[in-house]
Amino acid sequence: MKVRYFAWLRQRTGCTGEEVDPPEGVRNVADLMAYLGGRHPRFAEACAASGVVRCAVNQEHVGPEHPLAPTDEVAFFPPVTGG
Amino acid sequence: MKVRYFAWLRQRTGCTGEEVDPPEGVRNVADLMAYLGGRHPRFAEACAASGVVRCAVNQEHVGPEHPLAPTDEVAFFPPVTGG
Amino acid sequence: MARALVQVQEMAFTPGEELDAFIRAGRADEGAVVSFTGLVRDMALNDGLKALTLEHYPGMTERQLIAIADEALTRFGLHRCLVLHRYGRMSLREPIVFVATSAAHRGSAFEAACFLMDWLKTKAPFWKLEETAEGERWVDARAEDDAAAARWVS
């Protein structure tokens, strides 16, 4: 599964993206956030603050309950500030 | 008193403007319209149709009750269609 | 540049040049610029509009536009605004009117541009004469324009 980080989440994790192979119990976005938090303590901190970490799966905004498949591209980022 | 006509009211009266010296009874815009209607039958026709003839006195939109002074510039025109 | 700029002219203009000049004149704290361009349009395509002549009331037009532009500045907290309006004869697709507004945030710039156009359509002393294949005709006022202007009266 391909994971990407943007803006200050990219700075906190120290990487723009990574290939991960999460354990079987990781079924949705919330599970993946918890799993990734174990690898990146500063990502876990951000996830603990509500409404700060947003997610897109295959380039569509999704909520924490969104189910995941091994071939998905999952992106985490703060609220957007475009335009 | 200086009277000006615009758009199709100008075409109906056949003039862009005229100097008029209305009789004493002409005290407001409605009075002047009746007086001018006597000189220009096609202007009278337009005045008879409600909401078609608008008036400005000294370049400000006014209603039919607006009082008139001999030095006023009075303009008659159809509803505006700018922009 | 004056905060509210009003120009009534017979000469053709290029909207993009006006927009760039307007943006260049701005301050560092302007984040949003909205523009409106009104074009001579063929109402029904098969109507065969050839040209449009815009008659106006010289003097009153400028007075009205200045008053409206000043009201827009204060009402919407604009940084600047520009109203440029042509009169005389124009061909299909030529720009008739150009309005630009600038503000810190987009909300006020959008609202002010809407407000200015609603007033221009219903209060500024301009009258449109269309030339078509069948001859000339004066354009009627649109009831929607009056309704649009009415919503700004509190």
Added chain:
Amino acid sequence: MARALVQVQEMAFTPGEELDAFIRAGRADEGAVVSFTGLVRDMALNDGLKALTLEHYPGMTERQLIAIADEALTRFGLHRCLVLHRYGRMSLREPIVFVATSAAHRGSAFEAACFLMDWLKTKAPFWKLEETAEGERWVDARAEDDAAAARWVS
């Protein structure tokens, strides 16, 4: 010209040139063109903003902008729309985003441009990093932007 045109680029652009090209590409029955230009602005003037870097999510950005532009076309009965968005590093006063809409009447052109900007601010995956005298800081999302976007959800 395609009815909805979306472009995401690093290169600087000139709003007036974009506006003129957009107008030139139009049909005879277009009467109204609205444009919005977003500029890099110094929020507090004494803040000392030097530059802004806009990060985006390549691929997702284009997808989102195309979807939003298509929705605007049908929802507001637009003739055409253009969304041009930059990413990368920009100086104070440089244009970040340009939106243009065209329609028969001004109401739909104005509404569609507002709609597009509200969505761009809240849904398009862009993040602003400001460079000031004190260092770098990521711009926080504005609650007003979320409220502005929410009003389009029926």
